[in-house]
Amino acid sequence: AQSVSQHNHHVILSEAASLELGCNYSYGGTVNLFWYVQYPGQHLQLLLKYFSGDPLVKGIKGFEAEFIKSKFSFNLRKPSVQWCDTAEYFCAVNAYGNKLVFGAGTILRVKS
Amino acid sequence: DTAVSQTPKYLVTQMGNDKSIKCEQNLGHDTMYWYKQDSKKFLKIMFSYNNKELIINETVPNRFSPKSPDKAHLNLHINSLELGDSAVYFCASSHRLGGSSYGYTFGSGTRLTVV
Numbered sequence: 066a067q068s069v070s071q072h073n074h075h076v077i078l079s080e081a082a083s084l085e086l087g088c089n090y091s092y093g094g095t096v097n098l099f100w101y102v103q104y105p106g107q108h109l110q111l112l113l114k115y116f117s118g119d120p121l122v123k124g125i126k127g128f129e130a131e132f133i134k135s136k137f138s139f140n141l142r143k144p145s146v147q148w149c150d151t152a153e154y155f156c157a158v159n160a161y162g163n164k165l166v167f168g169a170g171t172i173l174r175v176k177s
Numbered sequence: 178d179t180a181v182s183q184t185p186k187y188l189v190t191q192m193g194n195d196k197s198i199k200c201e202q203n204l205g206h207d208t209m210y211w212y213k214q215d216s217k218k219f220l221k222i223m224f225s226y227n228n229k230e231l232i233i234n235e236t237v238p239n240r241f242s243p244k245s246p247d248k249a250h251l252n253l254h255i256n257s258l259e260l261g262d263s264a265v266y267f268c269a270s271s272h273r274l275g276g277s278s279y280g281y282t283f284g285s286g287t288r289l290t291v292v
Binding site: 099 | 210217218219220221222225233267269281282283284285286
């Protein structure tokens with residue numbers, strides 16, 4: 066069965082620090098990959114997605130992610146985090162079929 | 178205009194009651210979903226409908242019954258509510274093409290609290 070692993074459940078960073086959140090998936094075929102963000106008390110918002118083409122994907126709010134097929138990974142990065150990036154981040158995979166499979170989420174807290 | 182709208186936003190009810198959550202999307206998507214986010218924030222799919230036809234039905238108690246009157250609406254009815262049903266329920270929609278889905282958009286969620 067498909068699974069999505071997010072390596073860190075909690076990450077605490079100071080403002081201006083660089084961020085990298087890990088995501089690995091288990092499906093071997095063609096996949097579509099997503100990162101969603103959920104700010105406290107709010108709904109899921111799409112940060113970025115990968116379907117095909119350039120494996121380095123740029124998203125909103127300065128986030129980017131790199132798809133490395135050989136490693137089954139889709140890590141999320143941001144060069145310099147801000148206090149307002151405090152949120153929970155979910156990696157999700159959609160292989161052949163109609164459902165998104167989510168990782169368990171990573172809670173990011175940015176200290177000001 | 179809200180793309181995927183759910184009502185109500187909050188729902189507090191007693192054990193044993195029956196309740197419904199409604200979802201509507203105005204994106205022209207042909208596929209809609211219900212996801213459950215538990216207290217540990219883990220998101221899991223419950224159901225998916227494509228053009229009013231049920232295509233995904235994960236292991237969910239029979240007390241949960243989705244209904245899709247048309248492809249823009251997917252409602253969730255829950256019978257005999259239990260404490261463990263307390264969660265945030267997210268509706269989502271997408272466009273299905275070639276067996277995969279694109280353009281997922283989530284609603285703002287319905288926080289259900291069973292007391």
